[in-house]
Amino acid sequence: MQKNTIIIMVLFLIGLVLVFSYIKADPNSYNGKYEPPNPRDIEINGITFSVPGGFMEDRDSYSAIYEDTFSNHSVTKEERTFHQNDILILYIKVYDLKDANFTLNDLNDGSYEIKSINGIEGFFKTEEVETHSGFVKNNHPRYYFNYVKDNRIVMIQCDVMNVLNQLVK
Known part of the structure; x- marks a missing residue:
């Protein structure tokens, strides 16, 4: 049971890192909004x-x-x-x-x-x-x-x- 919890937490943390990396790397941000100019x-x-x-x-x-x-x-x-x-x-x-x-x-x-x-x-x-x-x-x-x-x-x-x-x- 503890092994499954650790795997879930690691996958959750990897998912958070990927989401924040995607948001930070978006080249089309304008004034904090993600829309074309x-x-x-x-x-x-x-x-x-x-x-x-x-x-x-x-x-x-x-x-x-x-x-x-x-x-x-x-x-x-x-x-x-x-x-x-x-x-x-x-x-x-x-x-x-x-x-x-x-x-x-x-x-x-x-x-x-x-x-x-x-x-x-x-x-x-x-x-x-x-x-x-x-x-x-x-x-x-x-x-x-x-x-x-x-x-x-x-x-x-x-x-x-x-x-x-x-x-x-």
């Missing part, structure tokens, strides 16, 4: 974007602002990466051209088509991508939209067209 406005290099709910920002993207060159111009580049799950991403880069004079035609490498989204003209393309999440393989389109706003180059990659439509304003 709400829609929010973020500023990237002087331009405000409305990120829809459910997109979590990658931890490394907070400090991704640095000096760079773009088409032989000295620029300040800021980029932020978000994901909704292991498959769907949202990637935004904004280049501040400072005093350089830049036109929309300087963005097209020949693979983009001219398109207007919410009244903003830019270059758009779609590519088929293959993503993996564990053993799950997924093929889906990835949308790219590049445009110039307030002497800044905005480049957006997104796996959901509706999200792209919400971002471009």
Whole structure:
């Protein structure tokens, strides 16, 4: 009888350790709650974007602002990466051209088509991508939209067209 009690207590303690380890290791905690983030406005290099709910920002993207060159111009580049799950991403880069004079035609490498989204003209393309999440393989389109706003180059990659439509304003 005492041997069974010891085994039950050991199993109970192992179960508690596993439960607390799972709760402590959850990467999606926000303010102590386990739910996806709400829609929010973020500023990237002087331009405000409305990120829809459910997109979590990658931890490394907070400090991704640095000096760079773009088409032989000295620029300040800021980029932020978000994901909704292991498959769907949202990637935004904004280049501040400072005093350089830049036109929309300087963005097209020949693979983009001219398109207007919410009244903003830019270059758009779609590519088929293959993503993996564990053993799950997924093929889906990835949308790219590049445009110039307030002497800044905005480049957006997104796996959901509706999200792209919400971002471009």
